Amino acid sequence: xxxxxxxxxxxxxxxxxxxxxxxxxxxxxxxxxxxxxxxxxxxxxxxxxxxxxxxxxxxxxxxxxxxxxxxxxxxxxxxxxxxxxxxxxxxxxxxxxxxxxxxxxxxxxxxxxxxxxxxxxxxxxxxxxxxxxxxxxxxxxxxxxxxxxxxxxxxxxxxxxxxxxxxxxxxxxxxxxxxxxxxxxxxxxxxxxxxxxxxxxxxxxxxxxxxxxxxxxxxxxxxxxxxxxxxxxxxxxxxxxxxxxxxxxxxxxxxxxxxxxxxxxxxxxxxxxxxxxxxxxxxxxxxxxxxxxxxxxxxxxxxxxxxxxxxxxxxxxxxxxxxxxxxxxxxxxxxxxxxxxxxxxxxxxxxxxxxxxxxxxxxxxxxxxxxxxxxxxxxxxxxxxxxxxxxxxxxxxxxxxxxxxxxxxxxxxxxxxxxxxxxxxxxxxx
Amino acid sequence: xxxxxxxxxxxxxxxxxxxxxxxxxxxxxxxxxxxxxxxxxxxxxxxxxxxxxxxxxxxxxxxxxxxxxxxxxxxxxxxxxxxxxxxxxxxxxxxxxxxxxxxxxxxxxxxxxxxxxxxxxxxxxxxxxxxxxxxxxxxxxxxxxxxxxxxxxxxxxxxxxxxxxxxxxxxxxxxxxxxxxxxxxxxxxxxxxxxxxxxxxxxxxxxxxxxxxxxxxxxxxxxxxxxxxxxxxxxxxxxxxxxxxxxxxxxxxxxxxxxxxxxxxxxxxxxxxxxxxxxxxxxxxxxxxxxxxxxxxxxxxxxxxxxxxxxxxxxxxxxxxxxxxxxxxxxxxxxxxxxxxxxxxxxxxxxxxxxxxxxxxxxxxxxxxxxxxxxxxxxxxxxxxxxxxxxxxxxxxxxxxxxxxxxxxxxxxxxxxxxxxxxxxxxxxx
Numbered sequence: 001x002x003x004x005x006x007x008x009x010x011x012x013x014x015x016x017x018x019x020x021x022x023x024x025x026x027x028x029x030x031x032x033x034x035x036x037x038x039x040x041x042x043x044x045x046x047x048x049x050x051x052x053x054x055x056x057x058x059x060x061x062x063x064x065x066x067x068x069x070x071x072x073x074x075x076x077x078x079x080x081x082x083x084x085x086x087x088x089x090x091x092x093x094x095x096x097x098x099x100x101x102x103x104x105x106x107x108x109x110x111x112x113x114x115x116x117x118x119x120x121x122x123x124x125x126x127x128x129x130x131x132x133x134x135x136x137x138x139x140x141x142x143x144x145x146x147x148x149x150x151x152x153x154x155x156x157x158x159x160x161x162x163x164x165x166x167x168x169x170x171x172x173x174x175x176x177x178x179x180x181x182x183x184x185x186x187x188x189x190x191x192x193x194x195x196x197x198x199x200x201x202x203x204x205x206x207x208x209x210x211x212x213x214x215x216x217x218x219x220x221x222x223x224x225x226x227x228x229x230x231x232x233x234x235x236x237x238x239x240x241x242x243x244x245x246x247x248x249x250x251x252x253x254x255x256x257x258x259x260x261x262x263x264x265x266x267x268x269x270x271x272x273x274x275x276x277x278x279x280x281x282x283x284x285x286x287x288x289x290x291x292x293x294x295x296x297x298x299x300x301x302x303x304x305x306x307x308x309x310x311x312x313x314x315x316x317x318x319x320x321x322x323x324x325x326x327x328x329x330x331x332x333x334x335x336x337x338x339x340x341x342x343x344x345x346x347x348x349x350x351x352x353x354x355x356x357x358x359x360x361x362x363x364x365x366x367x368x369x370x371x372x373x374x375x376x377x378x379x380x381x382x383x384x385x386x387x388x389x390x391x392x393x394x395x396x397x398x399x400x401x402x403x404x405x406x407x408x409x410x411x412x413x414x415x416x417x418x419x420x421x422x423x424x425x426x427x428x429x430x
Numbered sequence: 431x432x433x434x435x436x437x438x439x440x441x442x443x444x445x446x447x448x449x450x451x452x453x454x455x456x457x458x459x460x461x462x463x464x465x466x467x468x469x470x471x472x473x474x475x476x477x478x479x480x481x482x483x484x485x486x487x488x489x490x491x492x493x494x495x496x497x498x499x500x501x502x503x504x505x506x507x508x509x510x511x512x513x514x515x516x517x518x519x520x521x522x523x524x525x526x527x528x529x530x531x532x533x534x535x536x537x538x539x540x541x542x543x544x545x546x547x548x549x550x551x552x553x554x555x556x557x558x559x560x561x562x563x564x565x566x567x568x569x570x571x572x573x574x575x576x577x578x579x580x581x582x583x584x585x586x587x588x589x590x591x592x593x594x595x596x597x598x599x600x601x602x603x604x605x606x607x608x609x610x611x612x613x614x615x616x617x618x619x620x621x622x623x624x625x626x627x628x629x630x631x632x633x634x635x636x637x638x639x640x641x642x643x644x645x646x647x648x649x650x651x652x653x654x655x656x657x658x659x660x661x662x663x664x665x666x667x668x669x670x671x672x673x674x675x676x677x678x679x680x681x682x683x684x685x686x687x688x689x690x691x692x693x694x695x696x697x698x699x700x701x702x703x704x705x706x707x708x709x710x711x712x713x714x715x716x717x718x719x720x721x722x723x724x725x726x727x728x729x730x731x732x733x734x735x736x737x738x739x740x741x742x743x744x745x746x747x748x749x750x751x752x753x754x755x756x757x758x759x760x761x762x763x764x765x766x767x768x769x770x771x772x773x774x775x776x777x778x779x780x781x782x783x784x785x786x787x788x789x790x791x792x793x794x795x796x797x798x799x800x801x802x803x804x805x806x807x808x809x810x811x812x813x814x815x816x817x818x819x820x821x822x823x824x825x826x827x828x829x830x831x832x833x834x835x836x837x838x839x840x841x842x843x844x845x846x847x848x849x850x851x852x853x854x855x856x857x858x859x860x
Contacts, residue, residue, distance in 0.1 A: 022580050022722055032647070032760045033579050131577070137723045139577025147561070147569025149463050150452050150743030217462070275729060278708055292452055292736035292743075293567045297729040299705060306722035313580030313722075323753045330462045 004037035005320040008072040008100075010065035010091050011080035012045035012052060015105055015132065018309025019078060020054045023316075030313070034320035042072035069095035076101040076319055078312060084108035096120045096128070103315040105132035105308055111206035114213065114220040115335060118327035128327045129315035134207040135160060135284040137300035137307030139314060144214045144288065145329040151290025153215040155255035157430075158286035159279055160207040160265075162302040163191045163198035164230050164250040168267075169280040172238045172247070178231060190282055200229035201250065201265040208252035212263050213328050213335070215288065216256045221263065221338030226346075228266035237353060237423060240381065240394050241269050244351075247277045251428065260339025262346060267425050269351050274430040287430070346402040349378070349427035354393045354412060355419040362417045366393075369411045375400045390419055396427060434467035435750040438502040438530075440495035440521050441510035442475035442482060445535050445562065448739030449508060450484045453746075460743070464750035472502035499525035506531040506749055508742060514538035526550045526558070533745040535562035535738055541636035544643065544650040545765060548757035558757045559745035564637040565590065565714040567730035567737030569744060574644045574718065575759040581720025583645040585685035587860075588716035589709055590637040590695075592732040593628035594660050594680040596620045598697075599710040602668045602677070608661060620712055630659035631680065631695040638682035642693050643768075645718065646686045647760050651693065651768030656776075658696035667783060667853060670811065670824050671699050674781075677707045681858065690769025692776060697855050699781050704860040717860070776832040779808070779857035784823045784842060785849040792847045796823075799841045805830045820849055826857060 007023070009016050023030070023038055031037050042060040062068035069077045069091045077095035079102060081088040088106055095102045102121065104110070110117070110130050121128035131141045135158075144156070159165050163185060170181040182199065185191035197203050209222035230250050241248050246269035254263045270277050275297050279285040284302030289295050301307040328335060356362050370377055381394040397405060405424065412422050437453070439446050453460070453468055461467050472490040492498035499507045499521045507525035509532060511518040518536055525532045532551065534540070540547070540560050551558035561571045565588075574586070589595050593615060600611040612629065615621035627633050639652035660680050671678050676699035684693045700707050705727050709715040714732030719725050731737040758765060786792050800807055806828045813822040827835060835854065842852050 018722070026580060026582060029582060029647075030580065032764055035756075035761075137726055139573050142572060142577045143569050146748060147572045147744050148740065149747040150456065150460065150740045152456060152459060217459075275708070278705070290740065292448070293740040294731050294734075294737055296567055296731075298727065299729075300726040301724050304724075307724055310578065310580045310720065310723040314577050317579040318576060321753075321755060323751075325751060326465075331465075334462055 004039040005034070005076060005316070006039050006041045006074040007076045007078060007316060008042040008068050008074035009040060009078045009080065010044045010068060011082070012043060013080065014305045015308045015312065016045070016080040017052045017054055018305035019080065019312045022309050022313045024054065030317065034317055036320055038316060038320055041074050042068050044068045066090040066094040069100065070098045074100060076103060076316060078316070079104040079106055080312070082106055082108070084112040089113065092117060093120070096124050096126060099124050099126055101127045101319045103129045103312055103319070105130070105312055107133040107203070107206040107210060111209040111220060111222040114210065114327070115332055118332035122326055122332055127319050127324045129318065130210070131315050132308050132311035134210050135286060135300065135302045136304065136311045137302065138284060138286060138298045139311065140211065140286050140298055141214065142314070143298065144211065145325060148288060148290050148293055148296065149329065151292050153256070154289040154291060155253070156211050156215045156286065156288045157251055157253040159249055159276055159284050160204040160252045160286070160302070161198050161250060162282035162284055163195065164204070165280070165284070166190045166282045167199070168230060168233065168238070168248055168250065171233070171235055172242070175235055177235050178233055199231055201227040204250060204252045205265045208254055208263055208265055211252070211286070212254035212261055215254065216261055217328070217330050217335055218261060218338045219335045221340045224263065224338065224340035226264040226266065226343040230267050232423070233267055236392070237425060240353065240383070241351065243381065244269070244379065244396065245272055246270060246427065247272060248425065249276065253428070260341045262341050264343060264346065268428040269425055270428050270430050276430070344403040344406070347399055348402065349399050349429065350397040350405045351425045351427055352395045352397065352409060352412070353423040355390045356393055357417045357419065358389065358391045359417055365415055365417070366412065369408055369415070373404050373408045375404050375408055434469040435464070435506060435746070436469050436471045436504040437506045437508060437746060438472035438498050438504035439470060439508045439510065440474045440498060441512070442473060443510065444735045445738045445742065446475070446510040447482045447484055448735035449510065449742045452739050452743045454484065460747065464747055466750055468746060468750055471504050472498050474498045496520040496524040499530065500528045504530060506533060506746060508746070509534040509536055510742070512536055512538070514542040519543065522547060523550070526554050526556060529554050529556055531557045531749045533559045533742055533749070535560070535742055537563040537633070537636040537640060541639040541650060541652040544640065544757070545762055548762035552756055552762055557749050557754045559748065560640070561745050562738050562741035564640050565716060565730065565732045566734065566741045567732065568714060568716060568728045569741065570641065570716050570728055571644065572744070573728065574641065575755060578718060578720050578723055578726065579759065581722050583686070584719040584721060585683070586641050586645045586716065586718045587681050587683040589679055589706055589714050590634040590682045590716070590732070591628050591680060592712035592714055593621045593625065594634070595710070595714070596712045597629070598660060598663065598668070598678055598680065601663070601665055602672070605665055607665050608663055629661055631657040634680060634682045635695045638684055638693055638695055641682070641716070642684035642691055643758050643765070645684065646691055647758070647765055648691060648768045649765045651770045654693065654768065654770035656694040656696065656773040660697050662853070663697055666822070667855060670783065670813070671781065673811065674699070674809065674826065675702055676700060676857065677702060678855065679706065683858070690771045692771050694773060694776070698858040699855055700858050700860050706860070774833040774836070777829055778832065779829050779859060780827040780835045781855045781857055782825045782827065782839060782842070783853040785820045786823055787847045787849065788819065788821045789847050795845055795847070796842065799838055799845070803834050803838045805834050805838055
């Protein structure tokens with residue numbers, strides 16, 4: 001164990017730079033913690049000479065990351081390029097092919113190719129680690145794979161995207177509409193110039209795919225996740241939800257039953273009393289429910305140089321300490337099929353907002369539609385009634401099957417007297 | 431790795447029984463996760479035949495746990511007897527002497543003898559693991575030793591005792607006095623018949639000693655922790671704190687500076703907005719601040735059969751997966767001296783409550799005392815003034831040295847017009 005662990009870093013953006021900083025600033029500390037030196041030997045980046053606030057002196061420089069992965073003098077390849085295909089994938093495959101351990105922060109890659117890459121890594125006898133791929137500042141991968149390993153997991157859910165959480169927090173706190181909050185987030189660097197990956201829920205779905213694979217011992221099944229983002233959330237819904245005792249959050253939720261797993265990402269109304277209701281701004285939070293440990297919650301920064309690099313280095317530390325586990329906690333060829341259950345079979349409660357013309361009989365019509373679909377109402381609120389004006393009506397429905405709720409909404413949309421499209425948001429009574 | 435891991439369990443109380451349940455109910459799952467079978471071979475308990483809802487068939491039974499640790503057919507000894515001395519300590523030493531791995535839930539043992547036991551374990555080349563010793567349902571030991579291993583830790587603090595948190599929650603929610611809430615907790619099984627270990631802060635201090643050793647790479651120093659419990663908290667303080675925007679919690683807090691470490695357990699006023707302010711009832715929560723990861727929080731059940739046994743089994747899983755680390759993350763002989771800093775040097779903010787006779791000049795006297803001690807006031811509240819009655823006065827002091835605050839309180843106590851002993855509670859602006 002006294003020989004150094006040699007590290008090649010592919011990609012010197014924010015996280016790559018942070019990783020080099022930790023390895024350099026905490027060299028002595030890490031050596032004590034690992035019982036051996038952690039030594040960066042090679043790096044790869046598009047530009048060698050860019051100023052990054054960290055020295056690259058003494059590292060072999062490769063223009064081609066995949067070539068570095070195969071040929072550098074290293075034990076571990078750290079892939080921080082990003083993207084599910086192309087050079088990132090090639091780099092990881094090249095590292096596995098050369099029997100080098102892989103540490104990656106690439107959620108898209110793992111969410112799309114995790115099962116196959118895990119098989120290859122296990123055949124090669126190397127570690128494929130990705131703590132940084134999900135909620136950087138929260139060591140949730142380790143918690144699921146090790147800390148909670150004695151549990152059968154019932155569910156895992158959380159706030160998995162800091163950009164969305166920031167936008168929803170600002171909308172609520174300052175009464176902003178979505179677009180204004182988004183622009184603010186972009187100005188402050190909390191959202192990308194093209195924010196669709198975050199605000200349409202894709203990023204959260206990548207993370208959820210990874211978490212549910214780990215939690216339930218199943219193959220990754222990103223493509224069957226039900227994904228909705230937060231573009232359609234308006235400040236009136238946030239306001240009305242608060243009035244009903246709920247806060248709106250974008251959650252990723254996975255649970256298992258005898259038919260398979262539910263995997264879904266969408267905005268939710270959650271009760272104020274839920275532990276994660278108070279998680280605001282760019283913070284992420286994840287709740288795991290195990291059959292022995294009960295409910296367990298972790299909260300921390302989901303992104304950023306320091307937190308993500310901290311997760312990358314934790315994986316490197318595990319490798320340096322000779323801790324080699326199957327990628328998803330059990331061997332890849334023992335992972336069960338995902339059997340992701342269709343969203344139409346989901347059972348839950350629903351918030352529905354309508355604009356209706358204030359005319360006699362309209363409530364009787366609404367009530368009839370609920371009755372005909374065997375859906376029962378929990379509460380109803382009516383707002384903004386001035387004579388002759390349209391009225392905002394908010395209903396919450398008791399637990400029912402998603403297909404019933406959808407049918408109700410479709411029928412309501414076509415009802416004479418209903419203006420525009422009804423808004424539906426799922427309620428999670430966490 | 432295909433041979434089974436043989437386990438001997440010493441102590442079949444709540445946690446021991448839970449451990450046997452997990453190992454039996456999740457036998458297949460754990461075998462898949464570990465790549466080998468986990469097999470209980472021996473148990474030790476005061477009574478063999480007590481009904482525990484779990485079968486002991488096929489296990490070798492030992493009356494003497496220390497004898498079992500040395501002589502049973504096993505690779506791991508699980509010590510769930512409890513207590514810092516006597517048979518628990520003997521059992522652990524006997525296991526180490528026989529080169530068996532040790533898993534323990536015994537915080538008193540680790541807080542009092544952790545450094546020495548770690549040395550012995552490392553000499554013997556075995557693992558000494560104690561995830562269950564601190565906040566059972568929260569895998570904080572693993573998070574500190576591994577998940578956050580890339581960080582220099584700045585501080586670690588949290589709600590470490592569920593009994594105290596439950597009592598404080600009930601006092602606030604229902605306006606109970608301490609004694610009534612304690613009795614309620616006892617009736618519900620959330621407090622022991624002799625509750626002093628919990629309510630006087632000793633249990634929290636045991637856990638804090640372990641956390642700060644891990645976080646700062648220092649020798650365990652339980653005996654120098656400043657410890658205060660919650661007996662002196664009254665409902666009026668909880669009420670006044672709320673009015674000032676604070677909640678009262680018993681916290682364990684450790685932080686490091688150039689002189690050493692601060693380690694303290696005492697009731698605190700924490701702002702409503704702090705993430706752990708909303709952690710109520712028997713739940714525990716721990717916040718760690720690292721130099722790269724920033725702030726990270728974990729919340730879960732601190733005690734109980736399932737959560738604690740889950741932690742015990744997580745340690746067993748690590749051992750089965752051949753993950754052998756130094757007890758405190760770095761070799762015991764490299765742990766620095768604790769250098770616990772005297773509480774009189776602590777700097778913080780303070781809440782002070784006085785009963786004063788409503789007489790001319792009393793506020794001028796109070797103000798003079800603050801001035802003479804160079805302490806400045808942040809806010810003052812006066813309550814319950816009826817003509818001729820004593821008045822409750824609450825002040826919050828800006829950050830000052832503990833020794834100054836103590837001098838202020840002593841002087842106030844002796845002031846003509848002040849009735850009874852002033853109450854002081856520290857404010858933590860988390």
